[in-house]
Amino acid sequence: MSSGKIAVVTGGRQGIGRRTAEVLAERGFSIAIIDLAMPDEALAAIKAAGGTAMAHVADITDEAAIDQFAELVRAELGPASVLVNNAGISHIAAAESTASADYRRVLEVNLVAPFLLAKAFGQQMLDAGRGSIINVASVAGLLGVSDRAAYNASKHGLIGLTRTLAAEWGGRGVRVNAVCPGWVKTEMDVADQAGGSYNDADIINRVPMGRFASPEDIANTIAFLADDAQSPFINGQAIAVDGGWTADASWESLRLRKR
Secondary structure (H helix, E strand, C coil): CCCCCEEEEECCCCHHHHHHHHHHHHCCCEEEEEECCCCHHHHHHHHHCCCCEEEEECCCCCHHHHHHHHHHHHHHCCCCCEEEECCCCCCCECHHHCCHHHHHHHHHHHHHHHHHHHHHHHHHHHHHCCEEEEEECCHHHCCCCCCEHHHHHHHHHHHHHHHHHHHHHHHHCEEEEEEEECCECCHHHHHHHHCCCCCHHHHHCCCCCCCCECHHHHHHHHHHHHCCCCCCCCCCCEEEECCCHHHCCCCHHHHHHCC
16 A cells, blocks of 8 residues: 655665665655666565565666656556656766767766656656655766766756756745765775776765765655655755765865864
């Protein structure tokens, strides 16, 4: 039986998406996950804790597949009240070495797909006169990070989309916000580090709080923005969850002396 609180999470099979799905389920949401593979472990964890969850395998860059998923969610659980646009990919390469196909693929997944999902599920929220969309951007949407031209552009664009939808839909009861994580210990970080472009110390020494974010850190912020009782007047914001990364202009030796 659906709770009436329906949260859609993209990329919910692992990392931030999986923990977000679990946290929202703990807070009484019925969960719908979409991913490129069936999120068996996430579904099992939610159901073992007494929650309700469904999943659908599809490519989120396919508009027809998104529209089909939106109708499946409505039919099985009810109209969505929360959308978490979490799914994303990275591409690490110097700008001059980035192929146009790779650049376009990152934009399709990280920027075009969230727009398609916001259209499909945002319409359900607009019909109901209430809802919350949370886009998972990045500190790379607030600052430039070398060797990530495609990723940075996609996340800057996602923040722009967030603000635009907030302006359009806020007066109709739908809040739209972004969270901007710093570096998070996830499967994506492991894959990116395997390329040799950075290591744990590079991140830890850059963050005033001296650690990576955890998926839990990000999931709890998303859950706060999903909750109409806790964040009813927060709209159009890009909230950095970065341990102070974007606040600190110190050079490394100065930063480390303050620990």
